Amino acid sequence: xxxxxxxxxxxxxxxxxxxxxxxxxxxxxxxxxxxxxxxxxxxxxxxxxxxxxxxxxxxxxxxxxxxxxxxxxxxxxxxxxxxxxxxxxxxxxxxxxxxxxxxxxxxxxxxxxxxxxxxxxxxxxxxxxxxxxxxxxxxxxxxxxxxxxxxxxxxxxxxxxxxxxxxxxxxxxxxxxxxxxxxxxxxxxxxxxxxxxxxxxxxxxxxxxxxxxxxxxxxxxxxxxxxxxxxxxxxxxxxxxxxxxxxxxxxxxxxxxxxxxxxxxxxxxxxxxxxxxxxxxxxxxxxxxxxxxxxxxxxxxxxxxxx
Amino acid sequence: xxxxxxxxxxxxxxxxxxxxxxxxxxxxxxxxxxxxxxxxxxxxxxxxxxxxxxxxxxxxxxxxxxxxxxxxxxxxxxxxxxxxxxxxxxxxxxxxxxxxxxxxxxxxxxxxxxxxxxxxxxxxxxxxxxxxxxxxxxxxxxxxxxxxxxxxxxxxxxxxxxxxxxxxxxxxxxxxxxxxxxxxxxxxxxxxxxxxxxxxxxxxxxxxxxxxxxxxxxxxxxxxxxxxxxxxxxxxxxxxxxxxxxxxxxxxxxxxxxxxxxxxxxxxxxxxxxxxxxxxxxxxxxxxxxxxxxxxxxxxxxxxxxxxxxxxxxxxxxxxxxxxxxxxxxxxxxxxxxxxxxxxxxxxxxxxx
Numbered sequence: 001x002x003x004x005x006x007x008x009x010x011x012x013x014x015x016x017x018x019x020x021x022x023x024x025x026x027x028x029x030x031x032x033x034x035x036x037x038x039x040x041x042x043x044x045x046x047x048x049x050x051x052x053x054x055x056x057x058x059x060x061x062x063x064x065x066x067x068x069x070x071x072x073x074x075x076x077x078x079x080x081x082x083x084x085x086x087x088x089x090x091x092x093x094x095x096x097x098x099x100x101x102x103x104x105x106x107x108x109x110x111x112x113x114x115x116x117x118x119x120x121x122x123x124x125x126x127x128x129x130x131x132x133x134x135x136x137x138x139x140x141x142x143x144x145x146x147x148x149x150x151x152x153x154x155x156x157x158x159x160x161x162x163x164x165x166x167x168x169x170x171x172x173x174x175x176x177x178x179x180x181x182x183x184x185x186x187x188x189x190x191x192x193x194x195x196x197x198x199x200x201x202x203x204x205x206x207x208x209x210x211x212x213x214x215x216x217x218x219x220x221x222x223x224x225x226x227x228x229x230x231x232x233x234x235x236x237x238x239x240x241x242x243x244x245x246x247x248x249x250x251x252x253x254x255x256x257x258x259x260x261x262x263x264x265x266x267x268x269x270x271x272x273x274x275x276x277x278x279x280x281x282x283x284x285x286x287x288x289x290x291x292x293x294x295x296x297x298x299x300x301x302x303x304x305x306x307x
Numbered sequence: 308x309x310x311x312x313x314x315x316x317x318x319x320x321x322x323x324x325x326x327x328x329x330x331x332x333x334x335x336x337x338x339x340x341x342x343x344x345x346x347x348x349x350x351x352x353x354x355x356x357x358x359x360x361x362x363x364x365x366x367x368x369x370x371x372x373x374x375x376x377x378x379x380x381x382x383x384x385x386x387x388x389x390x391x392x393x394x395x396x397x398x399x400x401x402x403x404x405x406x407x408x409x410x411x412x413x414x415x416x417x418x419x420x421x422x423x424x425x426x427x428x429x430x431x432x433x434x435x436x437x438x439x440x441x442x443x444x445x446x447x448x449x450x451x452x453x454x455x456x457x458x459x460x461x462x463x464x465x466x467x468x469x470x471x472x473x474x475x476x477x478x479x480x481x482x483x484x485x486x487x488x489x490x491x492x493x494x495x496x497x498x499x500x501x502x503x504x505x506x507x508x509x510x511x512x513x514x515x516x517x518x519x520x521x522x523x524x525x526x527x528x529x530x531x532x533x534x535x536x537x538x539x540x541x542x543x544x545x546x547x548x549x550x551x552x553x554x555x556x557x558x559x560x561x562x563x564x565x566x567x568x569x570x571x572x573x574x575x576x577x578x579x580x581x582x583x584x585x586x587x588x589x590x591x592x593x594x595x596x597x598x599x600x601x602x603x604x605x606x607x608x609x610x611x612x613x614x615x616x617x618x619x620x621x622x623x624x625x626x627x628x629x630x631x632x633x634x635x636x637x638x639x640x641x642x643x644x645x646x647x648x649x650x651x652x653x654x655x656x657x658x659x660x
Binding site: 035042045047048072073089096210277291 | 326328329330332333334336337340363364366367368369370393396397400403404405406450456457458480484489490498499500501502503504506507508509510511513514549553556560630633634636637640641642643644645646647648649650651653654655
């Protein structure tokens with residue numbers, strides 16, 4: 001019968017009102033903004049001596065039906081952890097959350113993060129706090145994000161929501177099961193150039209890069225396109241010579257892409273281009289004249305005052 | 308202006324460049340692009356050491372609550388009372404998590420480079436009074452959406468501050484000339500570089516690795532990595548950007564002439580008053596001659612000040628700001644057209660083949 005192993009049925013994070021329990025959906029996908037990840041890393045760097053992991057709050061937005069949660073920013077919350085107990089500064093969390101909320105009224109509390117992959121009883125306690133009625137994410141489940149920032153291994157990001165797996169009523173606050181939820185990284189168009197700039201430094205020795213001008217950026221993009229074209233044409237040439245095996249899928253893909261170039265009458269196109277170019281040159285000439293005149297005014301003004 | 312000051316103005320060494328943390332850059336660009344088209348404003352925190360200003364953290368100010376807030380109100384946010392309190396609270400909380408919460412300036416978003424206004428000057432003057440290395444980071448939202456990030460760091464130049472002090476904020480013509488202040492010298496630009504922490508670099512490599520990119524469609528060859536190169540800069544359309552720029556340029560030129568008009572009015576008034584004073588002095592001179600003969604007390608010629616009041620000279624600051632703004636628009640047009648004309652010529656060449 002069951003060749004697939006054993007199963008455990010889990011209910012969604014239980015809410016007190018049963019009528020509403022079925023209407024609070026579980027998140028099916030979590031979207032993370034890169035900025036929050038960088039904030040978390042920054043906090044890790046600044047942790048106190050002897051602290052293994054740091055925790056903090058996640059803020060973001062929920063979609064209309066609750067199935068998608070977007071994590072947009074994060075802030076750190078000081079906490080002290082020992083073998084026996086864990087202590088979080090809840091006052092700090094509340095005040096900081098209020099301040100953040102004033103600046104970004106659209107962002108609400110969606111969960112918390114920790115920088116070690118292990119999930120222990122303390123995690124359950126903290127998760128409980130964040131899902132609590134008073135100022136937690138009730139009735140929605142709180143999202144827990146763990147990020148492993150150990151320099152020796154790969155950075156891995158995992159997101160969970162919790163559900164109760166209580167056996168004993170007095171220990172229910174300490175026991176919960178973390179259900180993993182798929183996550184993905186997404187960013188707005190406007191942030192893309194920022195992220196690209198930041199990423200351009202990743203291969204530099206000094207981890208630094210400066211802001212490049214538009215022309216330099218254009219040159220870079222053109223060089224990249226040229227290198228891509230070189231690679232593709234080298235591949236096609238080698239397939240034609242018979243030195244490497246051809247792949248029909250790649251060939252069809254290339255063909256469909258190359259046929260995207262539009263077919264326009266060359267004379268028409270030349271006329272369009274010329275008029276376009278003339279527009280630009282006109283505007284440049286105008287702006288140069290204005291600039292020269294301003295400089296002239298400026299020097300006249302000074303001589304007028306002196307004399 | 309009570310910023311929590313940790314540095315005495317006399318002991319600071321001047322900085323010559325700015326290093327921004329990658330997290331700060333992302334936060335900044337996100338805030339400014341989200342509150343487009345309203346002006347966004349926020350504070351930056353960091354450390355100035357070894358002639359380099361390191362920006363380690365930034366937080367946005369809450370949008371101003373008064374309804375119908377004009378753009379200039381938001382821009383003066385660093386000095387409004389509510390925001391000073393917000394800032395003090397925020398700094399106190401950040402200190403608890405070991406973030407060096409030393410304000411080193413503020414950032415604003417600008418629409419097509421139109422940020423030369425009175426608010427900018429006031430903010431920077433007050434900031435630089437406490438910390439002479441304060442900067443303003445200007446992020447141009449419209450340009451960043453097309454190509455690379457357009458972020459610039461400025462601070463008020465030494466000449467500007469000297470003129471401000473010398474003329475007590477009035478900017479009379481002689482103070483301007485004496486301190487060698489032209490509209491080009493109002494702000495000095497500082498070079499910016501972006502720095503990643505080691506963990507940040509590790510994260511970036513991880514984001515780029517094949518294990519992370521989820522290929523939704525296994526038959527597609529297009530990389531869906533978060534860090535795939537962006538080719539939007541190869542796009543050819545120019546009209547909206549250039550059009551807006553020229554529009555703003557013409558508006559600024561109109562403003563300039565309006566301002567010139569008021570200054571000319573003042574000059575005419577001054578000339579008229581002076582001619583009247585001269586006439587009066589002549590009259591008293593002849594009267595004095597008569598009075599001496601009649602042994603009556605003479606009226607001193609210096610007493611003209613009791614009878615006539617010279618008009619006050621209007622501040623030249625507006626003129627300087629508008630000229631700088633016009634210059635900025637012209638520069639933008641030039642930079643933009645250099646890129647576009649290269650693209651055009653490249654395409655033309657490929658067409659001819």
